[in-house]
Every structure is written in structure tokens, then in C-alpha cells.
Amino acid sequence: MSAATVPARVVQNHDQLSQLFAAHYGRVLAAAYRITGNMADAEDAAQSLFLRIGREGIPEATNFGAYLYRAAVNGALDLLRQRRVSEPLETVSDIQQSGPGGSPEKAALNADMGRIMRQAIGELAPRSAEMFVLRYLEDMDNRQIAELMKTSQAVVAVTLYQARSRLRKKLVDLRRGMR
Numbered sequence: 001m002s003a004a005t006v007p008a009r010v011v012q013n014h015d016q017l018s019q020l021f022a023a024h025y026g027r028v029l030a031a032a033y034r035i036t037g038n039m040a041d042a043e044d045a046a047q048s049l050f051l052r053i054g055r056e057g058i059p060e061a062t063n064f065g066a067y068l069y070r071a072a073v074n075g076a077l078d079l080l081r082q083r084r085v086s087e088p089l090e091t092v093s094d095i096q097q098s099g100p101g102g103s104p105e106k107a108a109l110n111a112d113m114g115r116i117m118r119q120a121i122g123e124l125a126p127r128s129a130e131m132f133v134l135r136y137l138e139d140m141d142n143r144q145i146a147e148l149m150k151t152s153q154a155v156v157a158v159t160l161y162q163a164r165s166r167l168r169k170k171l172v173d174l175r176r177g178m179r
Contacts, residue, residue, distance in 0.1 A: 017054050024065060025050070028072040034137045035076035035121070037114050045075040066148055070130070077129050080122030120170045128163040135160055 028049060033042035049071050053059070061067035121129050131149065134140045135156075140148070142156045149156070 016058070017050070020053070020058065020064075021050055024068050027065070028068055031069055031072040031138070032076040032079075035073060035118065035133055036079060037118050041079055042076065045079050046072060049075050070148065073130055073133050074126065077122060077126060077133070080118055116171070116174060117167070120167050123170075124163055124166060128159050128166075131156055131159050132163040132167075 025046060029042055029046045032045040033039060036042050036045065049068065058064075059067055121132060124132060127149075131145055134145045134148065135142070142153045142160070145156045146153045
């Protein structure tokens with residue numbers, strides 16, 4: 001949502017912004033991390049969001065938590081688009097995804113696939129990327145996504161189908177290139 005579409009009220013004082021930060025930063029950071037796969041990038045996206053609110057004012061939203069969540073998703077996607085090619089950082093969670101007793105090769109493959117998926121999601125149209133992230137990374141159903149994004153469930157279903165098709169094609173193309 002841009003500042004033009006959401007009226008803002010000016011932050012009355014530093015304490016008000018601090019309270020908002022304390023109440024919502026964890027969820028905003030987690031949403032950004034699930035998209036970027038990199039804590040430093042997630043922190044950049046989350047902090048940029050709160051800095052913007054400090055400068056522009058607090059949006060008048062009926063559900064401020066949902067607004068912040070959506071803004072965090074969009075900020076993280078924008079960051080991925082800006083960086084296009086980011087260096088994968090191997091983290092404990094990357095290694096854990098390979099399962100107990102998993103090999104370093106499998107952990108590296110998981111980390112590489114995560115990087116490829118984040119890059120591919122970043123190449124989707126913004127609305128498609130946002131819906132994909134909400135559905136498959138945040139486990140929201142189509143009804144919840146439609147309500148959050150103020151659209152119909154049919155639009156969500158079609159957009160998700162198209163996004164999955166684009167991502168599937170990208171992964172097939174990458175596999176062919178690995179042979």
C-alpha cells in the first residue's frame with residue numbers, strides 16, 4: 001500500500017512509535033525473514049518499514065497488524081528484486097532442513113534451492129509474489145488472502161496457479177541446466 005492510498009496520522013511522539021515497534025517488530029521480522037532467507041536482509045526490510053512509518057506517519061488501517069505484515073512482505077520482496085542475485089548464507093536452519101544425520105551435500109542443496117526459490121519469487125509480479133508468499137510461506141488460505149488483499153478468492157486462485165506455473169517452469173529450466 002502506498003502512502004497515497006492509506007491516510008496517515010502523524011506519530012505523536014517517540015513513545016508511540018516505540019510501542020508499535022515493540023508490539024509488531026517480531027512478526028514483521030519473521031515475515032521478512034521467511035521471504036529473504038537472510039536475517040540481515042530481513043532486519044533491513046523490517047527497520048525500513050518502521051523508519052518509513054516514523055517519517056510518514058502511522059497509517060490509518062482497520063487492522064494495523066495485517067497492514068504491517070503486508071508491508072513487511074512487500075518490503076522483503078522489493079529487497080529481493082533490488083538484489084536479484086544474493087549470496088546464500090548457510091544457517092543452522094538450512095542444515096536442519098536436511099534432516100537428522102543429513103549430509104553436508106544435502107544441506108548445501110537445500111540452501112541453494114532456497115536461494116533459487118527466493119530469487120524466482122522475487123521475479124514474479126509484485127501482487128503474484130505477495131499472494132504466493134502468503135499462501136505457501138505463511139499458510140494462509142485463499143479466503144484469508146482475498147480478505148487481506150481486498151480481492152476475490154477466484155482472483156487469488158488464478159494468480160496462485162499462474163505463479164506456481166512460472167516457478168515450476170523456472171525450476172525445470174534450472175534442472176535442465178544442471179545436467
